[in-house]
Amino acid sequence: xxxxxxxxxxxxxxxxxxxxxxxxxxxLTSVLSIANRMTGVVLSxxxxxxxLWLSAAAAGPEAYGAVRGVIASWPGQVVLxxxxxxxxxxxxxxxxxxxxxxxxGFELRSIYMSGWAVVAASVILTMAAWIASLFLAK
Amino acid sequence: MTTKNIIxxxxxxxxxxxxxRRFPVPRNFKVAPQSRIEKxxxxxxxxxxxxxxxxxxxxxxxxxxxxxxxxxxxxxxxxCGPMVLDALIWIKNKVDPALTFRRSCREGVCGxxxxxxxxxxxxxxxxxxxxxxxxxxxxxxxxxxxxxDLVPDTTHLFAQYEMIEPWLHAETPVPEKERLQSxxxxxxxxxxxxxxxxxxxxSGCPSHWWNGDRxxxxxxxxxxxxxxxxxxDEAKEERLDTLxxxxxxxxxxxxxxxxxxxxKGLNPxxxxxxxxxxxxxxxx
Numbered sequence: 481x482x483x484x485x486x487x488x489x490x491x492x493x494x495x496x497x498x499x500x501x502x503x504x505x506x507x508l509t510s511v512l513s514i515a516n517r518m519t520g521v522v523l524s525x526x527x528x529x530x531x532l533w534l535s536a537a538a539a540g541p542e543a544y545g546a547v548r549g550v551i552a553s554w555p556g557q558v559v560l561x562x563x564x565x566x567x568x569x570x571x572x573x574x575x576x577x578x579x580x581x582x583x584x585g586f587e588l589r590s591i592y593m594s595g596w597a598v599v600a601a602s603v604i605l606t607m608a609a610w611i612a613s614l615f616l617a618k
Numbered sequence: 619m620t621t622k623n624i625i626x627x628x629x630x631x632x633x634x635x636x637x638x639r640r641f642p643v644p645r646n647f648k649v650a651p652q653s654r655i656e657k658x659x660x661x662x663x664x665x666x667x668x669x670x671x672x673x674x675x676x677x678x679x680x681x682x683x684x685x686x687x688x689x690x691x692x693x694x695x696x697x698c699g700p701m702v703l704d705a706l707i708w709i710k711n712k713v714d715p716a717l718t719f720r721r722s723c724r725e726g727v728c729g730x731x732x733x734x735x736x737x738x739x740x741x742x743x744x745x746x747x748x749x750x751x752x753x754x755x756x757x758x759x760x761x762x763x764x765x766x767d768l769v770p771d772t773t774h775l776f777a778q779y780e781m782i783e784p785w786l787h788a789e790t791p792v793p794e795k796e797r798l799q800s801x802x803x804x805x806x807x808x809x810x811x812x813x814x815x816x817x818x819x820x821s822g823c824p825s826h827w828w829n830g831d832r833x834x835x836x837x838x839x840x841x842x843x844x845x846x847x848x849x850x851d852e853a854k855e856e857r858l859d860t861l862x863x864x865x866x867x868x869x870x871x872x873x874x875x876x877x878x879x880x881x882k883g884l885n886p887x888x889x890x891x892x893x894x895x896x897x898x899x900x901x902x
Contacts, residue, residue, distance in 0.1 A: 497762070498759065503757055504641070
């Protein structure tokens with residue numbers, strides 16, 4: 481019997497796939513895209529929390545007091561702060577996508593300017609919302 | 619830090635600040651057993667070299683029954699040209715003749731030496747060694763089957779290119795001379811005809827990583843736009859029919875890694891947005 485040619489052996493083995501996310505450098509483009517996805521997930525979960533809060537309010541003072549206690553605790557406040565930031569990041573990112581849908585703002589410089597604007601606006605709006613709710617709403 | 623560090627004006631700008639070198643995912647995240655990368659060997663610089671630069675380079679030998687590995691090559695900068703491609707050729711000539719990579723024009727017009735350097739895709743012939751990070755890495759283009767070392771199998775990418783039928787479709791009789799275009803009509807092709815099919819963009823697109831079997835990717839879609847924008851082409855409807863699909867076109871989520879990485883400074887992300895707009899205008 482003929483010995484098996486080397487090439488058959490090579491071709492029978494699956495080729496490796498070169499790495500992708502394991503090595504590709506995080507850039508503003510990809511980081512904001514994944515952040516938009518992740519904040520979307522966070523907001524979906526936050527919507528459940530919102531329903532719980534409203535249900536508690538409808539159920540009566542006792543239930544509402546319990547939920548309010550959870551929200552007022554410091555882990556609750558951290559989660560609420562995270563949700564606020566997620567809301568604004570997702571909102572600003574969504575507006576950026578609306579502009580892109582009209583084929584505007586695609587020059588690389590514009591992409592980076594709008595990207596950092598989204599980050600800055602989300603931070604400022606989060607801070608403004610918290611300052612307003614902590615000090616002005618008293 | 620200046621704004622130049624964070625606002626990128628053109629794709630040839632090498633990022634100068636480094637918050638994260640790579641995404642915080644495990645090294646073997648979604649990696650098949652045969653693709654897992656192992657530690658390789660170090661090839662020291664020749665004796666007497668004073669300006670030494672180390673490169674971590676992806677190696678895969680299909681004839682050796684082992685996984686891909688990372689070899690470290692120390693090169694003598696005083697004996698080597700200025701570009702990353704020069705470093706690869708220096709290694710092949712002087713250190714390890716088995717190191718395998720594609721190259722041809724060495725001036726950024728052929729697209730052969732596209733690879734992943736310091737985590738982003740670019741052409742090795744137009745990337746300066748001096749722009750590489752202290753711990754420089756060279757991988758093949760991301761997310762492709764590897765034939766050997768830095769040579770990926772691009773069969774699937776060219777099949778996707780073929781799918782958009784990159785040739786003129788015209789039913790009207792062939793005129794006596796050429797099919798004429800006004801300068802304005804011709805200018806519609808600027809920014810897309812220059813593509814050299816190096817596939818830096820498609821290989822750098824996360825959407826194509828996850829759905830590359832059905833999503834056409836930025837390179838093929840930029841060429842789809844090139845034919846949609848051609849005043850001489852008469853198959854716009856059919857072309858849009860082929861593209862209007864949840865995966866082929868709409869898996870583009872406007873991440874824009876493509877526009878950031880294009881070594882020719884083209885804008886696949888914008889071309890895809892133009893196609894989406896054409897589909898909406900046609901259907902409304």
